[in-house]
Amino acid sequence: MLFELYKDHKGVLWCGMTKDAEELVQEEERITEEYSEKVAEHVTRCLMMSVAKRLPLDKIAHFRRDFGLPLDFRKEWVYRYPEHFRVVKNEDDIEFLELVSWKPSWAITELEKKVIGVSEDHQPGLLSLAFPLKFPSNYKKVYRYGEKIDHFQKRSYLSPYADAHGLTAGSLEFDKRAVAVMHELLSFTIEKRLVTDHLTHFRREFVMPQKLMRLLLKHFGIFYVSERGKRFSVFLNEAYEGSELIEKCPLVLWKEKVQTLIGYRGRKKKIETHHDFVKMEDEDLFGSQSEEDNVQMLPKKERLHTRFRGVFTFR
Numbered sequence: 498m499l500f501e502l503y504k505d506h507k508g509v510l511w512c513g514m515t516k517d518a519e520e521l522v523q524e525e526e527r528i529t530e531e532y533s534e535k536v537a538e539h540v541t542r543c544l545m546m547s548v549a550k551r552l553p554l555d556k557i558a559h560f561r562r563d564f565g566l567p568l569d570f571r572k573e574w575v576y577r578y579p580e581h582f583r584v585v586k587n588e589d590d591i592e593f594l595e596l597v598s599w600k601p602s603w604a605i606t607e608l609e610k611k612v613i614g615v616s617e618d619h620q621p622g623l624l625s626l627a628f629p630l631k632f633p634s635n636y637k638k639v640y641r642y643g644e645k646i647d648h649f650q651k652r653s654y655l656s657p658y659a660d661a662h663g664l665t666a667g668s669l670e671f672d673k674r675a676v677a678v679m680h681e682l683l684s685f686t687i688e689k690r691l692v693t694d695h696l697t698h699f700r701r702e703f704v705m706p707q708k709l710m711r712l713l714l715k716h717f718g719i720f721y722v723s724e725r726g727k728r729f730s731v732f733l734n735e736a737y738e739g740s741e742l743i744e745k746c747p748l749v750l751w752k753e754k755v756q757t758l759i760g761y762r763g764r765k766k767k768i769e770t771h772h773d774f775v776k777m778e779d780e781d782l783f784g785s786q787s788e789e790d791n792v793q794m795l796p797k798k799e800r801l802h803t804r805f806r807g808v809f810t811f812r
Contacts, residue, residue, distance in 0.1 A: 606656065
C-alpha cells in the first residue's frame with residue numbers, strides 16, 4: 498500500500514503516504530544520487546555527439562526521466578559538474594548546456610566498448626561494427642531481405658562522436674550514422690527506450706533525418722516501435738528478451754518495487770518486431786534514399802511506466 502486515510506483531531510479526513518511509501522521516496526533519492534555520476538557521463542556524451550557541442554536545457558528536460566535525472570536538475574544538478582558542462586544563454590536568453598571539455602575515453606560508442614574496450618586517447622572516425630539484430634522467432638520473411646541486411650551491416654559508417662558536417666542528408670552514410678546515434682541514445686536510457694516525439698526535437702542537433710520514424714521502422718531488427726494511445730516509443734531490441742528488460746539498473750528495480758506495492762503484475766507480452774510490420778518492396782529495404790516512402794506502424798504494445806516523487810503520479 499502506498500496511501501492511507503486518517504482523521505485529525507477535528508475529524509477531517511486526510512490522505513497520506515504509508516511508511517513503505519515514505520521509505521520508497523527516500524530510496525529513490527538515494528539511488529538518484531548514487532546514479533548521478535553515470536548520468537553526468539551520459540549527458541556529457543550527448544553534448545559531444547551534438548553539432549554545436551551544446552543542447553537547450555528545455556530539450557534535455559524531455560529526457561529527464563529516461564536518463565534518470567533528478568527532478569530539480571535545472572536548478573542544482575547542472576551546476577554540480579563544471580568540469581564537464583556549464584549553463585550558458587544565447588542572445589534570446591535561452592539556456593543551453595554547453596560542453597566544457599572533450600573526453601576521448603567517452604567518445605567511444607557502447608557498441609565499440611563491447612568489442613574493443615575503452616581507450617584513453619581514442620579518436621572517433623569510421624566504424625565497421627555490425628549492429629546486434631533480433632527478430633521474432635515466428636517471422637518468416639527475414640530471408641527475403643538477408644542480402645540487403647548483410648550489405649547494410651557491412652557498410653562503414655561515421656561514429657556519432659565524429660564531425661558529421663560533410664554528410665549529405667538522405668545518403669546511405671547519413672542514414673547509417675543516424676542509426677548509430679539512435680543506438681547510442683537508447684543505450685544511455687535506464688529502460689533502453691524513448692518516446693519518439695522527444696527524439697524529433699533533436700534532429701538538427703544530432704544530424705538525423707527529417708522523417709525519423711521511417712528510419713526507425715526501416716531497421717526493425719535493431720529497433721522496435723510501439724504505440725500506446727497516440728504516442729509512440731522506440732525500444733532497443735538487443736536490450737530485451739521478449740517484453741523483459743535484460744539488464745536493469747537500480748532505478749528500474751525501484752520502479753518495479755513500486756509496481757509490486759500497487760499490485761501491478763504487468764502483461765507478459767513478447768515484443769513482436771516485424772511480422773505485422775510494413776509491406777515494403779525488396780528494393781526499398783535498406784537501400785532506398787527516398788524520404789517519401791510510406792510505412793505503417795507496428796502492432797500496439799502496452800506498457801506501464803510508473804514514476805513518483807513525494808506525490809505519486811502514474812502514467
